[in-house]
């Protein structure tokens with residue numbers, strides 16, 4: 001099993017390049033199979049969730065040609081199977097996007113119920129509500145989610161919960177429906193706008209993405225396109241937090257600063273400096289971080305996918321911070337791990353009361369999920385001594401070359417497998 005070993009205490013300095021957004025790439029891959037012509041996708045992150053989805057798309061018969069590690073050509077005209085089920089797809093959340101895409105294109109699909117990070121109950125009732133409103137018969141049987149209809153028809157749909165997944169899934173299913181769909185209380189995340197832009201470049205007619213009312217006029221079919229995926233807001237935010245915690249100075253390239261506003265605002269409150277350029281941000285960490293309060297909310301609020309990373313930073317800030325998680329109920333499973341590194345945190349339901357400590361000490365910890373895993377890496381970078389992080393498969397689901405990018409910034413981190421590798425790392429960094 002691969003692990004990370006880190007010797008903490010190095011201030012991160014230099015420049016780093018952010019990749020394409022995983023949470024945009026996944027639905028965009030699903031959208032790509034809706035055309036019977038070739039779709040060229042650029043800026044695709046080379047992370048395991050994306051590679052699992054590409055594999056599954058191939059298994060149902062689509063043609064996938066990898067041009068290079070970030071570019072792929074997809075042709076959905078050869079799809080021969082409307083059932084999506086393998087061991088891998090059950091582990092990723094975005095499997096449900098194939099339901100929306102296949103039903104949208106073929107009026108029928110059967111998809112293994114989604115897995116994903118264990119961060120809460122992760123209901124899918126709003127996806128089902130939306131698909132039913134579009135005229136499909138939806139069933140859950142033997143672990144499969146099935147949807148079937150003679151014709152999809154547009155409808156007026158109100159989401160009871162602001163859901164990224166349901167918003168995108170309903171968009172995918174509605175683009176080819178007869179008539180108009182109005183989706184109210186839609187999620188507004190940047191990747192929703194990206195998926196809508198991509199579908200529009202395939203001939204769809206979607207307006208209002210990025211606001212809470214999305215209007216979709218059904219079109220008979222979609223055509224091929226060439227599309228470049230937006231930069232990953234959460235990967236960027238993670239490097240911003242790593243710079244802050246290590247009192248570093250990092251220029252982060254290939255970002256859309258507007259998408260980072262909530263994170264930038266919090267870093268400013270913590271006394272860090274954030275300088276925005278057209279497609280880059282520079283983060284200069286404070287000598288002493290200051291405490292602040294955070295509540296996770298749908299975009300443009302503070303992203304739940306950045307909650308573990310900022311909590312680690314606040315655990316090293318002067319004063320007491322209150323972090324409230326309002327999206328997923330099980331997103332604090334990393335707290336026990338950082339407490340083992342010396343953090344002072346008291347949990348009250350979905351709220352962490354964090355009293356900053358001057359320093360962490362390294363320990364052996366395990367990543368409980370993707371973003372919590374990244375947060376533990378940040379904790380290790382700031383800790384005195386060595387930190388070993390187990391279960392990094394979670395981190396590899398969403399961060400490409402995380403260790404290499406951190407090394408470029410001067411971090412002492414390495415991917416290791418055996419205890420002998422750990423000893424070798426220790427000898428190397430000491431010498």
Ligand code: UD1
Pocket residue numbers: 023026093094120121122123124125126127128161162163164165166187304305326327328
């Ligand atoms: C996506 C992201 C995830 C991010 C989350 C919120 C992907 C692959 N994952 O997850 O990284 O943390 O958005 O920004 O893009 N809910 C319901 N019923 C539903 C759907 C959702 O009650 O049918 C609830 C969820 O339990 C949760 C909230 O709505 O409390 C938000 O979930 P949602 O936005 O759907 O998250 P995901 O799409 O699963």
